[in-house]
Amino acid sequence: MTRATRPTRPKTNNRQKQHWQHNASNNKRKMKTFKKKSKSSKPGTTDNSNTKNKQELKLQLHNVKVSNLILAKQNEFHKFQGSALFRWRLLLSTLTHRSICIDNIRIGDDKPGLTDYEMSFLQLLDKITNGSIIEINESATKVRYKPGALIGSSSIIHFKCCTSRSVAYWMEPLFILLLFCKEQQTSITLYGATYHELDISMDQIRSVLKPILNKHFGCIDIRIDLKTRALSPSGGGEVRLTVPSVSTLKTLHLTEPGMIKRIRGLCYTVSMAPTLSNRVRGACNDLLYNYIPDVWIFNDKTTRSDIIRNINKLNNTHESNIDVSAGYGLTLIAESTNDVLLSVHQLNQNQFDPPMTAEEFGTYVGKLLLEEISYGGTVDTCLQSFVLLCMALCTEDVSKVRLGRMSKHTVNMLRLLKDLLGVTFKIKEDPETGTIFASCMGVGYTNIWKQAS
Numbered sequence: 001m002t003r004a005t006r007p008t009r010p011k012t013n014n015r016q017k018q019h020w021q022h023n024a025s026n027n028k029r030k031m032k033t034f035k036k037k038s039k040s041s042k043p044g045t046t047d048n049s050n051t052k053n054k055q056e057l058k059l060q061l062h063n064v065k066v067s068n069l070i071l072a073k074q075n076e077f078h079k080f081q082g083s084a085l086f087r088w089r090l091l092l093s094t095l096t097h098r099s100i101c102i103d104n105i106r107i108g109d110d111k112p113g114l115t116d117y118e119m120s121f122l123q124l125l126d127k128i129t130n131g132s133i134i135e136i137n138e139s140a141t142k143v144r145y146k147p148g149a150l151i152g153s154s155s156i157i158h159f160k161c162c163t164s165r166s167v168a169y170w171m172e173p174l175f176i177l178l179l180f181c182k183e184q185q186t187s188i189t190l191y192g193a194t195y196h197e198l199d200i201s202m203d204q205i206r207s208v209l210k211p212i213l214n215k216h217f218g219c220i221d222i223r224i225d226l227k228t229r230a231l232s233p234s235g236g237g238e239v240r241l242t243v244p245s246v247s248t249l250k251t252l253h254l255t256e257p258g259m260i261k262r263i264r265g266l267c268y269t270v271s272m273a274p275t276l277s278n279r280v281r282g283a284c285n286d287l288l289y290n291y292i293p294d295v296w297i298f299n300d301k302t303t304r305s306d307i308i309r310n311i312n313k314l315n316n317t318h319e320s321n322i323d324v325s326a327g328y329g330l331t332l333i334a335e336s337t338n339d340v341l342l343s344v345h346q347l348n349q350n351q352f353d354p355p356m357t358a359e360e361f362g363t364y365v366g367k368l369l370l371e372e373i374s375y376g377g378t379v380d381t382c383l384q385s386f387v388l389l390c391m392a393l394c395t396e397d398v399s400k401v402r403l404g405r406m407s408k409h410t411v412n413m414l415r416l417l418k419d420l421l422g423v424t425f426k427i428k429e430d431p432e433t434g435t436i437f438a439s440c441m442g443v444g445y446t447n448i449w450k451q452a453s
Contacts, residue, residue: 100144
C-alpha cells in the first residue's frame with residue numbers, strides 16, 4: 001500500500017514575505033484613503049438625494065391619500081330634492097368631487113323634468129371635465145352626477161346655448177369652474193341670447209362682476225368680448241369668455257359702501273329704432289340729476305341685419321326671412337368713493353302690463369337704482385350668492401361683506417354652502433343702518449388639478 005502524502009507549500013524566502021506584506025499594507029492604506037475621499041469630496045450629495053427621495057415619497061403618499069378621498073366621495077351620492085339651485089349644486093359637486101343625486105325635478109308641474117337650458121348646462125359641464133358620468137332617467141326627473149377631472153380646454157370651445165335663457169345663465173358658474181381648471185387658460189364662445197328678464201345682463205357681468213373678481217379676489221386677465229347683442233327667443237348673439245386659472249382666491253373685506261360719486265349706464269336697442277334709447281336716457285337723466293350731477297348714459301344699437309347675419313353664420317344657412325326678437329333695455333351702475341359698484345338692469349320686451357312708454361321705462365329703471373342704493377349694501381342683490389360662494393372658497397381666513405337685504409336665493413345658497421362645503425356664515429344685523437354683515441372662514445380651496453400637472 002502506498003502512503004498518502006500531504007501537499008507541501010512552496011518555500012518562500014524572507015525577501016518575498018516582506019514584499020507581500022508591504023503590498024498588502026499599501027492596498028489597505030489605498031482603500032482607506034479612497035473611502036475618506038469619497039465621503040469628503042461631495043459632502044452634501046447624499047443628504048440632498050435623501051431629502052429629495054423623502055419629498056418624492058411624501059408627494060406620492062399625499063397624492064394617494066387625495067385620490068382615495070376623491071374615490072370615497074364619488075362613490076357616495078349626496079341627495080337633493082327639486083330643481084332649485086341646479087347650477088350651483090353641480091358646480092359645488094364638481095369642485096368638491098362629491099357625487100350628487102337630484103330627484104323629483106318639477107314633479108308636480110305641467111312639464112315635469114329638466115328644462116332645455118338645464119340639459120344644455122349639463123352638456124357644457126361635460127365639455128370642460130374629463131371622466132364625468134351623468135345619468136338621467138326616462139322622465140328626466142332624476143339626475144345622478146359623478147364628477148370627473150376639471151380640465152378645461154387648450155383650444156377655443158364653441159358652444160350653442162338654448163335661447164330660453166341668456167348666456168349669463170352659463171357664464172356665472174363658468175367663471176368659478178374655469179378659475180380652477182387644469183389648463184392655464186380656457187376660452188369659450190357662447191352663442192344665443194345675451195339678455196333675458198330672469199338673468200343678469202352682460203353689462204353687469206362686464207362692469208360689476210369682473211371688477212369684483214379682479215380687485216377683491218385676485219382673478220386678473222379675465223376677458224369678456226361681447227360681439228353681438230340678441231334677445232330671446234330668436235337668439236343670434238355671440239360672447240367670448242376667456243378665464244385664466246388660479247391657485248387660490250384672496251379674502252374679501254368689503255363693509256363700507258361710501259358715498260356715490262358717479263352713475264354710468266347703457267341703453268341698448270335690438271332690432272328697434274335707435275331713437276328709443278334717446279327717450280329712455282332723457283327721462284332717466286331727469287330723475288337722477290336731482291341726486292347727483294355726474295350721470296352719463298351711453299347708447300348702443302344692434303340692427304336686424306346684424307342678427308340675421310350672425311344666425312346664418314351659426315346655422316350655415318342663407319335665409320333672409322327670419323323672425324328676430326326685438327326690444328330694448330337699460331343697465332345703470334353707481335360707483336362709490338370706496339370703489340363699490342351697485343347696478344340694476346331691466347329689459348323691455350312688451351312684458352309689462354299695462355305697457356310702458358320709453359319715458360316711463362327710463363324713470364322706472366332710475367328708481368330701481370335709487371332703491372338699490374338705499375339698501376346700503378356693498379354688493380348687488382342679484383350678485384350676492386356669487387360673492388358669498390367666492391368667500392366660502394377663499395383662503396383660510398375671515399372674509400366679511402355688508403349686504404343691503406338678503407333675497408330668498410341668497411338664503412338657499414347659504415344652506416347649500418353649509419351642506420356641501422361645511423361653511424357656516426355668521427350673520428349679524430347693524431342696528432343703525434339695518435344692513436347685514438355676513439362673515440365666514442374660507443375653506444382654503446386650492447386648484448388640485450393645476451398642482452397635479
